[in-house]
Structure formats: structure tokens, C-alpha cells
Amino acid sequence: MSNNFFFKILHKDKKTKARVGKLTTAHGDINTPTFTPVGTQATVKTLSPFELKEIGAQLVFGNTYHLHLRPGEEVIDKLGGLAKFMSWNSPTITDSGGFQVFSLGQKTITLEDGEEVGLVGITGKGVQFRSHLDGSKHMFTPEKSIEIQHKLGADLILAFDQCPAYPSNEEDVRKAVERTHDWLLRCISYHKSNNKKGQAFLGIVQGGVYANLRKQSAEFVSRQDVDAIAIGGVAVGESKDLMRKALLDTMPYLPEEKFKHLLGIGEVDDIFDITSQGIDSFDCVIPTRFGRYGIVFASPPEGNRKNKFRLDLNKTFYKTDAGPVTKGCDCKVCVNYSRAYLHHLFKANEILAYRLASYHNVYFLTHLVKQIREAILEDKFEDLKSSWINSR
């Protein structure tokens, strides 16, 4: 569907499904697997594009729902599209708003007259959102989501899907899958006749934790004319084991040669698992969110499975710790600052705290995935994986 979009697998791991590839977009090439930092509102929270470049980020993930509400896709279109607007000038991908059907689905808002209403209502036609900003009504349909994404102008755009929460019974998930498939066809139809910028389109697989639905959805999406495939409906409340199983129930039914993005996964142990299953890209808010909460990722032996590869710099334990922010990391933050200093910044609620910790966390994941790419190329992926996962 897109002339600007190519994906080539360069090397496959012998023992797992992990692979190294190159994705070509109008805004540049991307080495895969890659970690995709989330920049919901056309900014990766606290980090400038210059820093993202320095870190080695390759793709930034924006959000249709948020950008539609503010500043509006017309503004971003006029300012040259998402990448230019945020001065990133490199590859971007936009989420469709489908995730907000889930994340805002349980929430309510109190209107000025005191009435409490749900933020989301799903109909056959589409989804009605109440803006979390001002309570105003916004109708999202598959066509509308794609229309907005066309104006936002990201290199990769996503189908509008319904992402059911966990736990949901099989019948509800089946309905969500059917709706997602129906919407997918509408997205494709609209996209094909309006894709003036040559944006690449990704269908989304749903199915929750149900193997039959995962298979059915994977096969359905695979049959459609899509540039690449995203896997959604995970990390919505289920356990890690169920998340991994859902992926195992999905990946075998997807065409090997296509670029695959996993939506919303990105804890350290998960990264080894999903890349070993053949995921080429994944986005996650965790490094920037944790960055604002004072939690930094750490590599073995300091970071291990037991502490989930995380240190909480808020702890008084670090008050006088002169050591680097994390041991063994060569990012600017770890090289230049002590834990005691970051601890102080967090205690004092200084903005720099959030920036430095976010910088480190995004760097950390970006470089972890870089190590994974190198290991795959050298046929040492399993060794790298076990050195991390078996750490204690």
C-alpha cells in the first residue's frame, strides 16, 4: 500500500524466532528490533528530540486521540506533519485512539451540571469519547481515525481497534475481535483511497488471552492488504505468562516477512521474550513514566529478575550514595551524576530529576535492544538472554 515503506530481514537467530531487520520509511531507516519510546502528545515526556537522537531512538509513537483533541490534526498538518511539528524529523508512528477505548473505558467525568457520565461509549458505527480535557463529545470511527492519522502524517499508522480489558469473558472478546476486524476493513478501504502521503498501514491483532481468537484474528489480519502488523490487546491487566502465551498464540499465524510491532510491552524481561518471538518493534510508556516516578532501570548484577531490573531512587537508602545512577551504564546521566544527587532532585521535586531519569531509562531500553540486535547478528542471542534473565 505504501511506496515509502520496506522491511527487510537481514539475519535470523538459529534457535529462536528473533531476527534483525531494516525498516525503510520516508523519514529514514530503522534497525530492528527497536524500542519505540512513546510521545503521546507529540513529545516524549521530558525529553527533547535532540536527546532522543543522542540516545539512539529511531521511532516515536504519537497518539491520535490526544493530538486530535489538542492541538488538532489540522494544526499539525499545517505545521508539516508530526515529525516536523515536534522537530524530530525522523520516523514516527501514531496510535489510532483504539487503546483509549480501553484506557478511558472505565472512567467517568463529572460535567458542569454535576452529572457523571462515562468517557467512552461504543456503538456499531464507532466510539463516542468524552474528552478528558473538557468533557466535549468526539465521535471516532475507523474512517475518522485514519483521516486524522493521514493529517498527522506519521510514517506508520494504526488501524482503529477495540482493546478489551482483562479479564473479559470469551464472548466479549470475540465481539471485540469481530468489531476490530470489521473496523479493519473500513480502515483499509478509507486508507487506500485517501493515502496521499504514502503512509504505511498496520492492521491490529486482538483476541485477548483466548488462543482460538488470537489465531482467528492473526489469520484474518494476515489475509488483508496491510503493510505491517501490530499486535494489541496485551498488557491490559493479564499476567506476564498470559501475555507471553497470547503472543505465542498469535505469532505463528502471521506472515514471517512482515514488520511486526507489539503494542505496549516493554519491561526488561518481556523484551527478551518478545524479541525471541520475532517482534520487530515495541512501544512502552514505562521508561518515561518510571523516569518521572524515580525508578531507574539497572542491568545485571545490580538489576535482576528479583528487583525487576529496577532501582527506586526515592528510597532514603540512596541519600548519600556517591555511586553512579546505575552501574555499568554508559549513558550521560550514569557517567555524570551520583545516586545521591538524583535522590535529592526527586525529593526536591526538581524538573531535572524527571529528565535525567527518563533519559537514562530510554537510553537503557534503546541500548538493551541494540545489544539484542548485535547478539542476533553474532548468533549469541540466547547467551545474552540468559545472562540477563538468569541473573539474581
Place this chain on the structure above:
RNA sequence: GCUGGGUUCGCAUAGCGGCAAUUGCUUGUGGCUGUAGACCACACGGUCGAAAGGCCUUCGGGGGUUCGAGUCCCUCACCCAGCA
């Protein structure tokens, strides 16, 4: 010296006869995976209990009134303000 105000769980506050006692901060613990998140939840005198809940000790010191006192009265100490 006089007059008025004040002394409450680390800090700051509420409390005006039924109180182990408000709220904010701090502290501690837990949570966060396509971002309504620089966030959220819980705990924070001691002790027993799985829990419901029980028991003990607390609101500057001492004394008093009262069935019952951070709460009212007397007195002492210290702090603040105004007048001398």
C-alpha cells in the same frame, strides 16, 4: 511588669465537653507495560488479633471541675505580639 495570643503523633496544622484525635508535608510499603499518571493505593503512639475488634499510653508540667477534659478553671514553664 501589664495585656492579649500560643504550646497537639518528625515538621506544620485542625480540634471549642464523648478523641488514639483532622489535614498537608515528611517517612515507610505496594502498584504502574499502545500515558486523563512529575501519578495512585495503603500505613504512620504501643500492643494482642487472620479479621471484626480488644487493651494500654497520649495533646508543655502540676492541680482542679465533670460520669467523661487537647477542649472548662487555677497555677507554673517556655514562645510570640502590643504597651511599658
